[in-house]
Amino acid sequence: MAENPKLTILGAGSWGTALAALTARNGVSTTLWGRDRAALAAMAASRRNQRYLPDIELPAELAYEAELATAVRGAGIVLIVVPSHAFAAMLDxxxxxxxxxxAIAWATKGFEPGTGRFLHELVAERLPGRAAAVVTGPSFAREVAAGLPSAVTVHSDDAAFAQQLAGLLHAPNLRAYSGGDVLGAELGGAMKNVLAVATGIADGMQLGLNARAGLITRGMNEMLRLGVALGARPETLIGLSGLGDLVLTCTGDLSRNRRLGLALGQGVAIDEAVRRIGQVVESILTAxxxxxxxxxxxLDLPISAGVRAVLHGEVTPVDGLKALMAREQKPEYPHGLFGTD
Structure with a gap:
């Protein structure tokens, strides 16, 4: 691969725009593509993404392209940053x-709706034989775009590609690590969205900081047990893509999933809560x-199951909390760290 390949980012939402701004500032030849031609033209003219990042001035070096074929032509790396429900169609x-x-990379978090398949499985199926990597970690788009200190991790079965892409992202205010556990990295990035709804609900109900800490810790346990059952490495899940992203999303009000939970905990109907957020809330499908x-x-994952029941209107947040608190007393780890409890 070329040392400094052309990078094309597909998806001009908040995260796609933030990553494009980051790499362009890093001296990487970066092109940003989006479906909304008018919005893309306005971004090029004003050097701002008025809908998602209105306060961030975008670098003059960043290029914009509304034609998909033109955007990807000649690219050494295509980085996909679209919602999980649109990911398969984007690959096609x-x-x-x-x-x-x-080479293909993605900064999308979630599963294929309806099948539960991981996104790397879709890439292998539709774009076989290409170097592929996932970019994930605790990283709110607004803070990355503003140049605040952040950290991400890049996982790939191709170690050289993981290191190359991490090198393109690494910057004075962003540390980019690399690894080889794609499944674990994807699981952490997806599952934390569900758990963030739980902590948001608890905070919306004003249940206190003890409840929040308990939910984060027991939610981490659920992530680890599911991850080990799927073949993920525990160290991946206690790293940036798992624990790091979980803590950020459960405690930071920039998180759409946490804000959804806050609204539900305050008695707002789910449709109205999503409308107020105004962006895709991945937890609804991921649950x-x-x-x-x-x-x-x-596996019995009571917090994740409770969130799913609340999101489907099967129980109220109050009843979901009662069900969690009514579970029998037991050892914290009756079958070891990764056993079923």
Whole structure:
């Protein structure tokens, strides 16, 4: 691979824009593509993403391209930053357009809706034989775009590609690490969204900091047990892509999933809560897929299951809390750290 490849980022929302700004400032030849031609033209003219990051001035070096074929042509790396429900369709669109040597990366968090498949499985199926990597970690788009200190991690089965992409992202105010556990990195980035709804609900109900800490800790336990059942490495899940992202999303009010929980805990109906947020809330789909994976592996994940029930209107937040608190007393780890409890 070229030492300084052309990078094309697909998705001009908050995170795609933040990553494009970061790499352009790093001296990487970066092109940003988005479906909304008018919004993309306005970004190019004003050097601001008025909808998602209105206070951030974008670097003059960043290029914009509304034609998908033109955007990906000649790219050494294509980085996909679209919602998980649009991920498979995006892969299908670009498959006939990519150059033979183009590598694929994604900063999307979630599963394929309806199947529970991981996004790396879709990449392997639709774009076989290409270097592929996931970019994840505790990173609110607004803070990365503003140049505040942050950290991410890049995981790939191709160690050289993981290190190359991490090098393109690494900056004075952003540390980029690399690893080889794609499944674990994806699981942490997806599952933390569900758990953030739980802590948001608790905070919306004003249950206190003790409740928040308990939910984060027991939620981490659920993530570890599901991860080990799936073959993830525990060290991945207690790193940036798991614990780091979990703490950020459960405690930071920039999190859409936490804000959804806050609204639900305050008695707001789910449709109205989503409308107020105004962006895709990944936990609504992800909760179903976590439940599917838990059932497949015979795991009891009470916090994740409770969030799913609340999101589907099967129980109220109050009743969901009562169900959690009514569970029998037991040792914290009756079967060891990764046993079923």
């Amino acid at each position: 669109e670009i498959a006939p357009l990519l150059d033979a040597g183009t 179903d897929e976590v439940a599917r994976l838990a059932d497949k592996h015979g």
